Amino acid sequence: MEADSKPKKSGARLCCVCNQNRAALKRPKTLEQICRECFYAVFEEEIHQVILENQLFKPGDRIAIGASGGKDSTVLAYVLSELNRRHNYGLDLFLLSVDEGITGYRDDSLETVKRNELQYGLPLKIVSYKDLYGWTMDEIVKMIGLKNNCTFCGVFRRQALDRGAALLKVDKVATGHNADDIAETVLLNILRGDIARLSRCTSIITGEDGPIPRCKPFKYTYEKEIVMYAYFKKLDYFSTECIYSPNAYRGFAREFIKDLERIRPRAILDIIKSGEDFRISTTTKMPEQGTCERCGYISSQKWCKACVLLEGLNRGLPKLGIGRTQGLNSDGKKDRKRDSRTPSIESKQCGSLEF
Amino acid sequence: MHLTLEFGGGLELLCKSVKFHNVNVDLPKGADKLSMRDLLAWVRTNLIKERPEMFMKGESVRPGVLVLVNDCDWELSGQLDTTLEEKDVVVFISTLHGG
Numbered sequence: 001m002e003a004d005s006k007p008k009k010s011g012a013r014l015c016c017v018c019n020q021n022r023a024a025l026k027r028p029k030t031l032e033q034i035c036r037e038c039f040y041a042v043f044e045e046e047i048h049q050v051i052l053e054n055q056l057f058k059p060g061d062r063i064a065i066g067a068s069g070g071k072d073s074t075v076l077a078y079v080l081s082e083l084n085r086r087h088n089y090g091l092d093l094f095l096l097s098v099d100e101g102i103t104g105y106r107d108d109s110l111e112t113v114k115r116n117e118l119q120y121g122l123p124l125k126i127v128s129y130k131d132l133y134g135w136t137m138d139e140i141v142k143m144i145g146l147k148n149n150c151t152f153c154g155v156f157r158r159q160a161l162d163r164g165a166a167l168l169k170v171d172k173v174a175t176g177h178n179a180d181d182i183a184e185t186v187l188l189n190i191l192r193g194d195i196a197r198l199s200r201c202t203s204i205i206t207g208e209d210g211p212i213p214r215c216k217p218f219k220y221t222y223e224k225e226i227v228m229y230a231y232f233k234k235l236d237y238f239s240t241e242c243i244y245s246p247n248a249y250r251g252f253a254r255e256f257i258k259d260l261e262r263i264r265p266r267a268i269l270d271i272i273k274s275g276e277d278f279r280i281s282t283t284t285k286m287p288e289q290g291t292c293e294r295c296g297y298i299s300s301q302k303w304c305k306a307c308v309l310l311e312g313l314n315r316g317l318p319k320l321g322i323g324r325t326q327g328l329n330s331d332g333k334k335d336r337k338r339d340s341r342t343p344s345i346e347s348k349q350c351g352s353l354e355f
Numbered sequence: 356m357h358l359t360l361e362f363g364g365g366l367e368l369l370c371k372s373v374k375f376h377n378v379n380v381d382l383p384k385g386a387d388k389l390s391m392r393d394l395l396a397w398v399r400t401n402l403i404k405e406r407p408e409m410f411m412k413g414e415s416v417r418p419g420v421l422v423l424v425n426d427c428d429w430e431l432s433g434q435l436d437t438t439l440e441e442k443d444v445v446v447f448i449s450t451l452h453g454g
Contacts, residue, residue, distance in 0.1 A: 022427070024428065026430040068454070071452075071454045223454075226450075227450045231446075239363070254451070258451075
């Protein structure tokens with residue numbers, strides 16, 4: 001064996017793009033063997049193309065990047081900053097963080113976002129569940145136990161992001177959801193028969209009819225590549241699983257996607273494509289969108305999910321808004337749109353192991 | 356064989372929150388090479404102090420854990436069949452957490 005540069009044991013594979021440098025990774029998207037420099041270039045260029053082709057931004061837009069301190073949002077902040085500069089998008093970028101009040105998890109990751117604020121020079125705004133709703137996730141879990149936490153958190157977080165975005169007066173919110181996430185969501189919605197969400201979950205821009213539209217620039221970006229990019233570039237991110245997540249239903253979809261990726265990496269993008277091309281039968285009953293009577297947020301029911309859940313918390317009824325038979329009784333407002341064929345679509349819960 | 360191992364993406368929690376480990380791994384009996392397959396088994400026995408199912412599945416790493424040998428994706432060098440040499444640096448990064 002030669003005693004010179006490593007690792008020639010692999011036969012010193014060369015990058016298939018530049019043919020000069022040693023290949024550092026194999027792209028799951030294309031199975032190409034590529035060196036670091038070429039990887040950075042193609043990673044950034046592909047995201048730039050996604051932004052252009054889907055017209056995600058326009059010059060002068062104020063954009064809030066949903067930043068948790070995790071791998072996706074950190075890389076998103078870094079790349080968007082860079083592309084904004086390089087290609088003159090003309091955007092005003094901000095970091096927007098949500099503090100759910102999960103001790104040992106969120107307080108640590110917020111430290112990371114504060115560092116990101118300095119490292120990338122992007123102003124940061126933090127909104128907290130405590131301020132918005134009067135409850136931290138820790139307090140909520142104490143009340144409702146370890147099931148259905150993700151339902152509360154997910155619903156509250158979506159609204160929290162909108163509130164934060166409104167405070168920042170931004171035009172759009174960009175989140176770091178990656179291809180793996182979206183493929184998981186497609187599967188999750190199929191597994192639960194959530195047709196309404198299935199029809200929306202692959203859209204790269206969502207909520208255009210709501211307060212603030214959102215977009216997912218990483219829709220076609222593989223999680224593996226995001227992590228490799230962050231690793232090679234030595235980007236600072238926080239990486240611990242939420243302490244309440246082991247009970248989340250999404251875990252099953254994630255495990256399946258990861259197993260699939262091993263056998264056929266292309267499956268992730270193909271699932272997204274399938275999700276994009278689904279067409280809902282015209283005879284399927286879909287919920288109509290209106291506004292919440294209590295807070296004005298968009299809702300397919302008389303009260304939005306967040307209001308129902310909050311009502312449950314404040315009245316000491318942790319099951320309110322969870323499960324198929326929901327309701328606030330007579331003063332309340334959750335009519336169940338049921339017909340004998342289709343189970344109530346709006347009663348879907350996230351993160352629950354109940355079927 | 357002396358190797359440097361690094362655990363990231365939350366995996367360090369399985370090794371008592373220690374990210375870097377300088378280890379000395381014995382070659383398997385009768386073998387003249389150390390493969391990643393051998394190293395993984397060694398790591399599971401000697402370094403992983405809790406929840407081994409977070410690190411490994413079967414004889415390989417759990418899907419979602421990236422492996423780099425000397426800063427190169429192990430998919431380029433044959434994954435489990437990758438042979439290791441003295442002073443190699445192996446990095447394990449989990450991607451299985453919030454983004």
